[in-house]
Amino acid sequence: MSTVEFEHVAKRFGGAVAVKDFTLTIRPGELVTLLGPSGCGKTTTLNLLAGFEYPDAGAIRVDGQSIEALPPHRRDTALVFQGYALFPHLTVAGNVAFGLEIRKRPREEITRRVGEVLELVQLAGLADRYPRQLSGGQQQRVAIARALAIQPRVLLLDEPLSNLDAKLREEMRGEIRALQQKTGITAMYVTHDQEEALSISDRVVVMNAGLIEQVGTPRDIYRAPASPFVANFIGGANLIPVRVCGFHDGEARVVEEDGLEFTVQCATGPDIGASAYLVVRPEHIAVGSDGGGTNTHRVTIDSQVFLGPVSFMSLRLGRQTLRVRTAEAPAAGLRPDEPVYARWHPDQALLIPRAVS
Amino acid sequence: MSPRAPSDRWGKRSARLLGAFTVAVCIFLISPILVVFLSSLTTVEYVSFPPVGLSLRWYAEVLSNDEFSGSLLVSLRIALMSAAIATSAGVLAAIGIVRLRFPGRDALNSLFLSPLVIPGIVLGAAILQLYARSGVASSSFSLLLAHIAIGMPYVIRLMVGSLTGFDQRLELAAQNLGASPVTAFRRITLPILFPSIAGAAAFSFIISFEDVNLSLFLASPQATTFPVRIFTYMSQESSPIVSAAGSLLVLIVLIVAIVVDRLVGLARAVGK
Amino acid sequence: MIAATAGRGARNLSRGVVLLPAVIVIVGVVLAPLFALFIGSIIDTQGDQGVLTSRNYVRFFSDPFFLGVLWRTYRVAAIATLICLVIGWPVAYQLSRTAGRARLYLTLVVLVPLLISVVVRVFGWVVILGPQGLLNNTLEALGLIDAPLPLLFSETAVIIGSVHTFLPLMILPIAAALDNIDPSLLRAARNLGAGPRQVFLRVLFPLSMPGVVAGSVITFGLCASAYVIPALLGGSRLKFMSTLIFQYNIVVLDWTFGGALSVILVAITVALVAIYSRLVERLLFRGVFQR
Numbered sequence: 001m002s003t004v005e006f007e008h009v010a011k012r013f014g015g016a017v018a019v020k021d022f023t024l025t026i027r028p029g030e031l032v033t034l035l036g037p038s039g040c041g042k043t044t045t046l047n048l049l050a051g052f053e054y055p056d057a058g059a060i061r062v063d064g065q066s067i068e069a070l071p072p073h074r075r076d077t078a079l080v081f082q083g084y085a086l087f088p089h090l091t092v093a094g095n096v097a098f099g100l101e102i103r104k105r106p107r108e109e110i111t112r113r114v115g116e117v118l119e120l121v122q123l124a125g126l127a128d129r130y131p132r133q134l135s136g137g138q139q140q141r142v143a144i145a146r147a148l149a150i151q152p153r154v155l156l157l158d159e160p161l162s163n164l165d166a167k168l169r170e171e172m173r174g175e176i177r178a179l180q181q182k183t184g185i186t187a188m189y190v191t192h193d194q195e196e197a198l199s200i201s202d203r204v205v206v207m208n209a210g211l212i213e214q215v216g217t218p219r220d221i222y223r224a225p226a227s228p229f230v231a232n233f234i235g236g237a238n239l240i241p242v243r244v245c246g247f248h249d250g251e252a253r254v255v256e257e258d259g260l261e262f263t264v265q266c267a268t269g270p271d272i273g274a275s276a277y278l279v280v281r282p283e284h285i286a287v288g289s290d291g292g293g294t295n296t297h298r299v300t301i302d303s304q305v306f307l308g309p310v311s312f313m314s315l316r317l318g319r320q321t322l323r324v325r326t327a328e329a330p331a332a333g334l335r336p337d338e339p340v341y342a343r344w345h346p347d348q349a350l351l352i353p354r355a356v357s
Numbered sequence: 358m359s360p361r362a363p364s365d366r367w368g369k370r371s372a373r374l375l376g377a378f379t380v381a382v383c384i385f386l387i388s389p390i391l392v393v394f395l396s397s398l399t400t401v402e403y404v405s406f407p408p409v410g411l412s413l414r415w416y417a418e419v420l421s422n423d424e425f426s427g428s429l430l431v432s433l434r435i436a437l438m439s440a441a442i443a444t445s446a447g448v449l450a451a452i453g454i455v456r457l458r459f460p461g462r463d464a465l466n467s468l469f470l471s472p473l474v475i476p477g478i479v480l481g482a483a484i485l486q487l488y489a490r491s492g493v494a495s496s497s498f499s500l501l502l503a504h505i506a507i508g509m510p511y512v513i514r515l516m517v518g519s520l521t522g523f524d525q526r527l528e529l530a531a532q533n534l535g536a537s538p539v540t541a542f543r544r545i546t547l548p549i550l551f552p553s554i555a556g557a558a559a560f561s562f563i564i565s566f567e568d569v570n571l572s573l574f575l576a577s578p579q580a581t582t583f584p585v586r587i588f589t590y591m592s593q594e595s596s597p598i599v600s601a602a603g604s605l606l607v608l609i610v611l612i613v614a615i616v617v618d619r620l621v622g623l624a625r626a627v628g629k
Numbered sequence: 630m631i632a633a634t635a636g637r638g639a640r641n642l643s644r645g646v647v648l649l650p651a652v653i654v655i656v657g658v659v660l661a662p663l664f665a666l667f668i669g670s671i672i673d674t675q676g677d678q679g680v681l682t683s684r685n686y687v688r689f690f691s692d693p694f695f696l697g698v699l700w701r702t703y704r705v706a707a708i709a710t711l712i713c714l715v716i717g718w719p720v721a722y723q724l725s726r727t728a729g730r731a732r733l734y735l736t737l738v739v740l741v742p743l744l745i746s747v748v749v750r751v752f753g754w755v756v757i758l759g760p761q762g763l764l765n766n767t768l769e770a771l772g773l774i775d776a777p778l779p780l781l782f783s784e785t786a787v788i789i790g791s792v793h794t795f796l797p798l799m800i801l802p803i804a805a806a807l808d809n810i811d812p813s814l815l816r817a818a819r820n821l822g823a824g825p826r827q828v829f830l831r832v833l834f835p836l837s838m839p840g841v842v843a844g845s846v847i848t849f850g851l852c853a854s855a856y857v858i859p860a861l862l863g864g865s866r867l868k869f870m871s872t873l874i875f876q877y878n879i880v881v882l883d884w885t886f887g888g889a890l891s892v893i894l895v896a897i898t899v900a901l902v903a904i905y906s907r908l909v910e911r912l913l914f915r916g917v918f919q920r
Binding site: 050073077079086087088090091099103132147150 | 811813814816817818819820821823824827831832835836914916917919
Binding site for chain 3: 368371375376378379382383385386387388389390391392393396403404405406443445446447449450452453454456457459465468469471472474475476477478479480482483484485486487488490502503505506509513563566567568569570573574584587588591592595599600603604606607610611614
């Protein structure tokens, strides 16, 4: 149960900045996920913690102790590699025991610990197999077992599920979370898959181009994205540039550049005249032939895609394009020559600030 | 390098040590060859390193010496002929190995490559006993046969590699346009594979030209190759003419090796 | 139906003719002579009768002189192979860690000596190790010795010459094996707490074993059967199996014994190599070679 602190950590490679001013505290027993597109700096940050890279500026502390100058083999930050990196010339037991043997633990303790950990990841009978004889999911578990065996202060996971098929991914991420909670170990997880991040993390750190865009619980990130990037990256969002023109009783009135008006819930009164983005999620937009009601506007349907359990539609609202996600094919209920309207509830949209140049 | 990296003194020192060691080994590998070359330039009558003065007189001596120049011609003749035959037989065999399917194909391939693992002296003794001594073949002929046998495996190994990597759809495209299989092979595959074939031929030339073990066993007054001549001189006297002859041997092989590298790539020819 | 398959069979047969020249060469120049060599060593021709005999082999194995030669041959080969391994592994490691132009030059330096005829390489050592050779002259000039050291015509000279000749054949396979190692494995080892020495002992060296085995098998086999190196650097008094084979085939003209010597050399070399491979692949490094 260790605390990890990053303080104004920065790293560049040649001319390119990989990580800019990264500050974060990971609490004991917490699973924090770094989430972002490739090139956002999440893997570099992980490598900085593991010791495969050294920061150009800033400090990294584990349990209050600075580690940024320690070489990787003295950091006690076990890493589950993306490709597992299992030693092909050692058995499963040999792989799991590796860290313990390096630390010169007594033989009985090693045997006992290996057995414990293999039991934990449900691979008890496979101790004498070689990695090549195992399935992807099993190899994954050996990699986790090997990292947990040495009881590191921090567990690092670098996109551990990217080599698995979709079904296995879902299964394994639940298991990883369960393991982490059961052992109470502080963990940093890196992924570009938002579903993974949202489903297993205590907190999510959304990163973009070396900077932290937002830190929060999965719920906070989703419900209240702080920036257009986060809004778009998590769950996908429709962003309509608007100006605030009124506020009354928890609801703001905003207007879009072609004059279309919307009502949106707003906790604190925004500045009148301020620029903002109106954020509404695709699944919150209802499409129908009923033109009455607030927040209802006439749209034209650009395209529709039927994907089985969900359907996506692309709508044109003035000069804006809206993406809609529904559980059934809505066009079934619409007649071709009838006008189509889109609406959403003011409580299901939000405003985020917009910088105007 | 970031200012926060731990002082990697040990890592850097050991890296420098390794580099120095490698350089020392490189010197070890090159020096005997350099010594031979430099000692061939001496002006005096005995082998001296460093050379006393610099002159090419010993190269002139080699070429004017009947025994040396004669054996050089023998070597060139045998190398050219054995390379030609080994390449022809080897290319055909490679085609068979790669294109035909039959039981025991892998075993046959191993059989073709077997001369690579048989010690030269054992093969030499065997050929000597069967062909040369029983008078069935004159020693020039058995020498030629022996050189074909040791050159062919290199040709086959190279050509099997090239043929396996060759996209057969090109041939099929030619056939689709009306060419018979043999014509397609002749007009499409062979021209594309020509560099590999030439490289294989050049490599088997080298193998034949510099062979000593086999040639020593099968040597006779009329069938003495250049390396064998150098060997006999070496064991009898220590004269710079030997250095010059040796350097000449290196020169010829290096020139052909460069040709091989241009055509096929040296590492590939050696089989690594 | 039958006609069609018969047609295909005939077509395959006519296509198989491409293999014929190579087969003739192999059978005629390699298999038949080797077979005749072996048969010749176990047959005694008395008049017109051929009688199976172990005379030649008994003669060899019952003479301590021959056994001494056998021992010397394989002892020298083993020592040379070991030295090649100790010197060659670090160079192979350096090679696998080098890139670009430097890698090209290093590869050339290792590769090109292989193409130089062994007579030339050995002659170089004769010049270096001789009584008026480079080494002795340098040592004398530095005042380290008073009289030239008898370096030539000794087992040491043969070992030096062998190491020089076969070192590239040890370096190249090991470098290839090292290139094949997934770099994330080394990171994983460090991440789990292994310092440089541990990484080498537990991950790097074991995973290079396929190259080590390939290199040492080639080196040992070639060294045991080399002729020029022991003949020129060992002198006429130091006998090796290869020099014996030459002597009995060319000088003494005792064909059957010469044949037996050849068979013994090949058989024992193959046996030793097989034992070594088994030992390493099945026992010591089982995990690395598991298929």
